Amino acid sequence: MNGKATAGVGTTAKGITLIYAQILPVMAIVSLFPAIPRLFAQFGHIPAAGFLIPAIVTIPSLCCALFAPLAGIIADRYGRRRSFVGGMALYVLAGLVPLFANDLVVIMISRAFLGVAEAFAITISSALIGDYFGEKRHRWVAWVGVATSIAGTALIAAGGALADVSWRGPFGIYLAAIPAFIMALVFIDEPVSVRREDPARPVVRLGFPWREAALIGAVTLLTSVLYYVEPLNIARVLDFRGAGSATRIGIIQAATSLGYIGGAFLYRKLHDRGIGTLLALAAALIGSGQLVIGFGPSWQVVSIGATIQQLGGGMVIPTLLAWGQAMLPLEQRGRGMGIWATAFFTGTFVCSPIVSFVSNVSGGLVPAMTVMGFITLAAAVLAYMVLPSGRAARKVLASS
The missing domain is CATH 1.20.1250.20 (MFS general substrate transporter like domains)
Incomplete structure (x- = not known):
C-alpha cells in the first residue's frame, strides 16, 4: 500500500445528507423570488432599497463564490466533518435571522453569512461524495441534478405561498435546513485513509495539483x-x-x-x-x-x-x-x-x-x-x- 488516502465507507444515509446539502444554495435563491415585491413594499422607503433588496437574493451566491476556496482549504486542513457540520449550523442560524430582524442592513449581513455557509455546504458535500462513494459517485451526482431541479420548482411554489402571508414568510423555508444539520451530525464522519505499510515512514505531502x-x-x-x-x-x-x-x-x-x-x-x-x-x-x-x-x-x-x-x-x-x-x-x-x-x-x-x-x-x-x-x-x-x-x-x- 502507499500513503494515498482513499474513500470512506459510503451509505445511503450519507448520500441523502450530502444531496440535501447541495439543495441549500437553490433554497437561498429561488425561495425568495416571489417575495421581492413584498420586500419592496416593506422596505422600499429606505435609501438604496433598489440596490439592497435585490441584493438580498443574490449576495449569498456572491459570498459562496468568494469563500468556497477558503472552505475547501479549511476542510482539507482541519477535517471534512467538523467543517461541514459547522457550515450547516451557520446556514440554519443565518437563514432564520430575517424571521426576527426588522433592519434591512441586519438582514443583508445575515444573507452574507448565509453565503459563507453555502460555500462550506456545497464545497465539502461535493468533496465528500467523491470521498465516500469512489467509483459509484456517478449515481449520487446524478441524483444531485434530479434533487436540485425538483427542489427548485417546489421552493418557488412554497416561497410564493408564504410571501402571500407575510414578507417574512419565505424565510421560514430555512427551517427545512434544520433536518439537514441534524443528519450531518448523525451520519457524516471523517473519510478514512489507507494505512501505510511502514508507520515509521514520514508522511509525504503532495503538492496541490x-x-x-x-x-x-x-x-x-x-x-x-x-x-x-x-x-x-x-x-x-x-x-x-x-x-x-x-x-x-x-x-x-x-x-x-x-x-x-x-x-x-x-x-x-x-x-x-x-x-x-x-x-x-x-x-x-x-x-x-x-x-x-x-x-x-x-x-x-x-x-x-x-x-x-x-x-x-x-x-x-x-x-x-x-x-x-x-x-x-x-x-x-x-x-x-x-x-x-x-x-x-x-x-x-x-x-x-x-x-x-x-x-x-x-x-x-x-x-x-x-x-x-x-x-x-x-x-x-x-x-x-x-x-x-x-x-x-x-x-x-x-x-x-
Whole structure:
C-alpha cells in the first residue's frame, strides 16, 4: 500500500445528507423570488432599497463564490466533518435571522453569512461524495441534478405561498435546513485513509495539483455561463412569444424543467464515457435548444427548445462534479472542489452581462439566444476535440 488516502465507507444515509446539502444554495435563491415585491413594499422607503433588496437574493451566491476556496482549504486542513457540520449550523442560524430582524442592513449581513455557509455546504458535500462513494459517485451526482431541479420548482411554489402571508414568510423555508444539520451530525464522519505499510515512514505531502484545478475551474466557468443563458432569460422570451401571464410562464418553465431530470438520468446511463464526450453531448443539446428558442416563432416551439436545453443542462453538474472529484486526490479534494464551486457560481454572475452585451450587438434578446446557441455548439465541438474522450478519460472518471 502507499500513503494515498482513499474513500470512506459510503451509505445511503450519507448520500441523502450530502444531496440535501447541495439543495441549500437553490433554497437561498429561488425561495425568495416571489417575495421581492413584498420586500419592496416593506422596505422600499429606505435609501438604496433598489440596490439592497435585490441584493438580498443574490449576495449569498456572491459570498459562496468568494469563500468556497477558503472552505475547501479549511476542510482539507482541519477535517471534512467538523467543517461541514459547522457550515450547516451557520446556514440554519443565518437563514432564520430575517424571521426576527426588522433592519434591512441586519438582514443583508445575515444573507452574507448565509453565503459563507453555502460555500462550506456545497464545497465539502461535493468533496465528500467523491470521498465516500469512489467509483459509484456517478449515481449520487446524478441524483444531485434530479434533487436540485425538483427542489427548485417546489421552493418557488412554497416561497410564493408564504410571501402571500407575510414578507417574512419565505424565510421560514430555512427551517427545512434544520433536518439537514441534524443528519450531518448523525451520519457524516471523517473519510478514512489507507494505512501505510511502514508507520515509521514520514508522511509525504503532495503538492496541490494547480494545473488540474485550473483546468477544472476554466471548463466549469465556461460551461456554467453557457448553461445559465436559458434559465436566466427564458421567461422573457416566452413573454415575447405570447405565452401569457406570469403564472402560465411559471407552469411552462416547471414543465420544461422535466428535461433537466431526464438529463441527469442520461448522465447516469453514459457516465463511463470520457469527459470530452459527455460535455460535448451536453453542450450540443444546450446549443440546439438555444437555437430552437431563438428561431422559434411561437411559445410552444420555444418551450420545446427549452426542454432540449434542459436535457443538456441536466448533464452539466453531474459531469463536472464527477470529473473534478476524479481528478483530485482525497487529501486536496476540498480545496479543489472549492475552486470548482467558485467557478460555477461565478458563471451565474457573468452570464447576464455577457447576454446583455450580445443582445446589444445582435439587436435583442431573441437574436442573442440564437448567437449563444451557435457559440455553445462551437464549444461542443471544442470540448470533444480538446478534452479527453477515449479510454484514458473513462479510466479517470471511473477511478477515485
